[in-house]
Amino acid sequence: MRRLRLGTGALVGALATAPLIAVMALAYRLANLPFSPFDFFDWVTRVLPGRVVTFGIDSMIWSLEKVGLSVADAAKTAERSVAVIQFFVVGVVLAALFFAVYGMGASRHARRGAVAGLVLGVLFGLPMAVLGVTIGQSPVAPAWSVLWLAVLYLAWGWVVAWGFRRTAPAVAPEVAGTAEARALDRRHFLIRLGTASAVVTVAGAGVAELLRVYPGEGGGGAARGGAQATVNGRGEPFPNAGDPVVPAPGTRPEYTPLDDFYSVFIRTEPTKLDGASWELPVTGLVDNPLRLTLDDFKNRYPSRDQYVTISCISGRIGTGLISTTMWTGVPLQSVLDEAGVQPEAKYLHIRSGDGYYETVDLDLVARDPRIMLCHSWDGKPLPSDHGFPLRIWIPDRYGMKQPKWITAIEVSADYVPGYWVERGWDREARVKETSVIDTVAVRSAYRQGGRMLVPVGGIAFSGAKGISKVEVQVDDGPWTQAKLRQPLSETTWVVWRYDWPLEEGHHTFTVRCADGDGKPQIETTHAQRPSGATGLDHEKANVKA
Numbered sequence: 001m002r003r004l005r006l007g008t009g010a011l012v013g014a015l016a017t018a019p020l021i022a023v024m025a026l027a028y029r030l031a032n033l034p035f036s037p038f039d040f041f042d043w044v045t046r047v048l049p050g051r052v053v054t055f056g057i058d059s060m061i062w063s064l065e066k067v068g069l070s071v072a073d074a075a076k077t078a079e080r081s082v083a084v085i086q087f088f089v090v091g092v093v094l095a096a097l098f099f100a101v102y103g104m105g106a107s108r109h110a111r112r113g114a115v116a117g118l119v120l121g122v123l124f125g126l127p128m129a130v131l132g133v134t135i136g137q138s139p140v141a142p143a144w145s146v147l148w149l150a151v152l153y154l155a156w157g158w159v160v161a162w163g164f165r166r167t168a169p170a171v172a173p174e175v176a177g178t179a180e181a182r183a184l185d186r187r188h189f190l191i192r193l194g195t196a197s198a199v200v201t202v203a204g205a206g207v208a209e210l211l212r213v214y215p216g217e218g219g220g221g222a223a224r225g226g227a228q229a230t231v232n233g234r235g236e237p238f239p240n241a242g243d244p245v246v247p248a249p250g251t252r253p254e255y256t257p258l259d260d261f262y263s264v265f266i267r268t269e270p271t272k273l274d275g276a277s278w279e280l281p282v283t284g285l286v287d288n289p290l291r292l293t294l295d296d297f298k299n300r301y302p303s304r305d306q307y308v309t310i311s312c313i314s315g316r317i318g319t320g321l322i323s324t325t326m327w328t329g330v331p332l333q334s335v336l337d338e339a340g341v342q343p344e345a346k347y348l349h350i351r352s353g354d355g356y357y358e359t360v361d362l363d364l365v366a367r368d369p370r371i372m373l374c375h376s377w378d379g380k381p382l383p384s385d386h387g388f389p390l391r392i393w394i395p396d397r398y399g400m401k402q403p404k405w406i407t408a409i410e411v412s413a414d415y416v417p418g419y420w421v422e423r424g425w426d427r428e429a430r431v432k433e434t435s436v437i438d439t440v441a442v443r444s445a446y447r448q449g450g451r452m453l454v455p456v457g458g459i460a461f462s463g464a465k466g467i468s469k470v471e472v473q474v475d476d477g478p479w480t481q482a483k484l485r486q487p488l489s490e491t492t493w494v495v496w497r498y499d500w501p502l503e504e505g506h507h508t509f510t511v512r513c514a515d516g517d518g519k520p521q522i523e524t525t526h527a528q529r530p531s532g533a534t535g536l537d538h539e540k541a542n543v544k545a
């Protein structure tokens, strides 16, 4: 009997929770109302120990790669699916427990079933509403969000209790008749509930899906093989415009279209801050605490443009989690000079709108005047996925050291590990030399001096250390030097090209580089954690004349 109740409870729970999710998703897309599965997931990933989260991310990336999906494109989608499934399971389990627990005393309370259902709705909905208005990012006034969630969760609880009354005939006085008739009635009820649930779920989720727009959420992979721009967003020609080394066909764009810029953030959705009301407090060990507006950053300080490549420490060899654009901002040192940093200060604690945080060494800021607080990309305000209104750029460090959506800077004497450092990643996170083959352009083979040549090409990057050499090896042959295109700046990747004398058959191409000081790329394979992946990129090609 108990097992039957649990099973029916789970079924009714599933039939009630699926439309709940769909309706919430629809309101989320239509009116920015809270979407509990994401809020709940963001909360869970924040309170779980770092090791568990890292394990979860690794397993997800592993499974994505097993099924052949591009990690850059699919990771957030997978994360969002996990969030929805997790929430669904909670709803199903709660309903099953309700059936089991309430079933025990139900003969006494059967008439109060509806009330019990509303209590169940509060049990589920109250924590979700709290998460929705605290860590959730809905711009809707909390009162409206809570009201909306109250309606949904109470309805959900009511449906579960109704399902209980209609499927537990032994204790349901309104259902009379023989056992057989009751079983038939129960089946009919479940079929009708199932149909209604399916209709609401499909309609809600379908419309929500139609409304879905993901601005700027292209993975790095999508950038491969696209057209090469000739001017930046301000219409200025690139500094290497006249370089005779033309990228091999199929090389990723040297200047990443913003829509294709890789995007990494800890929450299920990017954080949205309001630029008009945003202010940055600069506090702590300073003589003049500051509160700076976006206007201050655009007009009151010296402005710097810099072509920058940024990459993610959790990218594998050949990753798409790396992109390039023009960054504009204010030297961090100018802001600190105005604030008047006190002598005992050693670190900056940066906090972000999504709960992210990082610590920056003041010695590093003093040594590298290029470090900047950046408000524009490609001549336009930062896209919201990429940190609007303000993010920091620190040359030669992986992305994890560079908070987006900055909301506070505190000058301090104490070291505090940053968000990912606390979760086991490298404290310094200096960029490792890396080189990637984007293309073996067999179809663009051309004849020159009596032989066929195949353009082979890609990128090499070593943070701010520059690239002095790229070499390509075919099968077990000798390492041959590739041509290097002049980079957009000393802090971007370098596009390389090698025109390979065609030989028919199956071949493996391998690439390696050396940084600006001639230090060779580390060839030993090492996984991303804790300090960034090392090892060589290979590309196989089947070549026919």
Ligand SMILES: Nc1nc2c(c(=O)[nH]1)N[C@H]1C(S)=C(S)[C@@H](COP(=O)(O)O)O[C@H]1N2
Binding pocket: 261, 262, 263, 264, 265, 266, 267, 310, 311, 312, 313, 352, 353, 354, 356, 357, 385, 386, 387, 398, 399, 400, 401, 402, 403, 404, 405, 406
């Ligand atoms: N506030 C905030 N800043 C952040 C992150 C984040 O999750 N939140 N992720 C970091 C990581 S791990 C990377 S790789 C870069 C990615 O920047 P992008 O999404 O603009 O490419 O942002 C960094 N800054």
Ligand SMILES: [Mo]
Binding pocket: 264, 311, 312, 313, 314, 399, 400
């Ligand atoms: Mo990252």
